[in-house]
Amino acid sequence: xxxxxxxxxxxxxxxxxxxxxxxxxxxxxxxxxxxxxxxxxxxxxxxxxxxxxxxxxxxxxxxxxxxxxxxxxxxxxxxxxxxxxxxxxxxxxxxxxxxxxxxxxxxxxxxxxxxxxxxxxxxxxxxxxxxxxxxxxxxxxxxxxx
Amino acid sequence: xxxxxxxxxxxxxxxxxxxxxxxxxxxxxxxxxxxxxxxxxxxxxxxxxxxxxxxxxxxxxxxxxxxxxxxxxxxxxxxxxxxxxxxxxxxxxxxxxxxxxxxxxxxxxxxxxxxxxxxxxxxxxxxxxxxxxxxxxxxxxxxxxx
Amino acid sequence: xxxxxxxxxxxxxxxxxxxxxxxxxxxxxxxxxxxxxxxxxxxxxxxxxxxxxxxxxxxxxxxxxxxxxxxxxxxxxxxxxxx
Amino acid sequence: xxxxxxxxxxxxxxxxxxxxxxxxxxxxxxxxxxxxxxxxxxxxxxxxxxxxxxxxxxxxxxxxxxxxxxxxxxxxxxxxxxx
Numbered sequence: 001x002x003x004x005x006x007x008x009x010x011x012x013x014x015x016x017x018x019x020x021x022x023x024x025x026x027x028x029x030x031x032x033x034x035x036x037x038x039x040x041x042x043x044x045x046x047x048x049x050x051x052x053x054x055x056x057x058x059x060x061x062x063x064x065x066x067x068x069x070x071x072x073x074x075x076x077x078x079x080x081x082x083x084x085x086x087x088x089x090x091x092x093x094x095x096x097x098x099x100x101x102x103x104x105x106x107x108x109x110x111x112x113x114x115x116x117x118x119x120x121x122x123x124x125x126x127x128x129x130x131x132x133x134x135x136x137x138x139x140x141x142x143x144x145x146x
Numbered sequence: 147x148x149x150x151x152x153x154x155x156x157x158x159x160x161x162x163x164x165x166x167x168x169x170x171x172x173x174x175x176x177x178x179x180x181x182x183x184x185x186x187x188x189x190x191x192x193x194x195x196x197x198x199x200x201x202x203x204x205x206x207x208x209x210x211x212x213x214x215x216x217x218x219x220x221x222x223x224x225x226x227x228x229x230x231x232x233x234x235x236x237x238x239x240x241x242x243x244x245x246x247x248x249x250x251x252x253x254x255x256x257x258x259x260x261x262x263x264x265x266x267x268x269x270x271x272x273x274x275x276x277x278x279x280x281x282x283x284x285x286x287x288x289x290x291x292x
Numbered sequence: 293x294x295x296x297x298x299x300x301x302x303x304x305x306x307x308x309x310x311x312x313x314x315x316x317x318x319x320x321x322x323x324x325x326x327x328x329x330x331x332x333x334x335x336x337x338x339x340x341x342x343x344x345x346x347x348x349x350x351x352x353x354x355x356x357x358x359x360x361x362x363x364x365x366x367x368x369x370x371x372x373x374x375x
Numbered sequence: 376x377x378x379x380x381x382x383x384x385x386x387x388x389x390x391x392x393x394x395x396x397x398x399x400x401x402x403x404x405x406x407x408x409x410x411x412x413x414x415x416x417x418x419x420x421x422x423x424x425x426x427x428x429x430x431x432x433x434x435x436x437x438x439x440x441x442x443x444x445x446x447x448x449x450x451x452x453x454x455x456x457x458x
Contacts, residue, residue: 012162026183030253031176035175101288111246119450265300265367267300
């Protein structure tokens, strides 16, 4: 299991291939990639703040929880912070398991927890100024299914 | 939307990056990759047979169905046939959507339908000979949730 | 009428052919199966347990009681195991 | 006791500081908030609606009635929006 919190871009292709190749015994690999939406150019950039130290602790705890719940061969979380332009990749999660149900469930679980329990805060920088992204009720609700 | 049925290996890294880059307006990209399990070397290879013509029709119909059910920006299915060694990638699915719930649901839906409704048949070539993989009750059950 | 009949996976192996042209009087898939089973032991073996078989008519999944009228291609195979 | 208090996102912006050392007599998080709110208007504004705030003690999520005894680092921030 590996986790990285960084400002630099990551290489989705290289990360996906290395993850799948290293997951010995896996029959199923799921990846999720979060991208800064750029709907017709209305969102010019995003600024992501985080809580150094707690971020890594929270993500490590979430990954341990995923490993205790599903038969995972491996898991990966990469999350960027700082300033990101529209279309840039924000983060990725990867899970590997013998069977697809575990790989999918663990990836969704990790995403639900990263959304609401890892200390990141997004600020959208649009043409009309900067706005902190509000937490969504549906993201809190998504946690209740686990 | 693109679908490919082929004997050649595919490049998971290049396909993932091209898919994510081409999905304008997407905030979420999910990929699933199926790999020939090689548990301690007991499975030396797999032979995948398919029904040329019907395979493409069935996958195209499954993809259209996914597009009608979820707010997808794009979808991709690549499925190999022929002889594959342990550790080789069998197939991949990718989905892109504005939000993660749609991308995850569509990817799981595509996988459940590909498992039981696309005309592929897997034969495991192990040390004790060749065995056709039996369809699993749980795969048929998985279809009922959609 | 004449139909192209295709066999896949262990159905193909039991019958020993991937495809053949078949002249038939049958009105349904079940009728066609009955004619094939009456031919030879290898067909009887392949069609012994219909619950483990699927059929497609002109490349669409169908039922054993589906009519054959107008159909050009009939395929028999075990439950699919893709993905 | 003295604690390191951290602010993130709009809490940081309202208070105008990312962190500060605070001497406190408070026994709970709620007591610490009451002391901060009494200081200046910008603190009162930041803590006006506790339902839109979260707190972490030594980098673990906690409640407003959690005790402060032994805690070195207190962080206030809005609900997280990662992923």
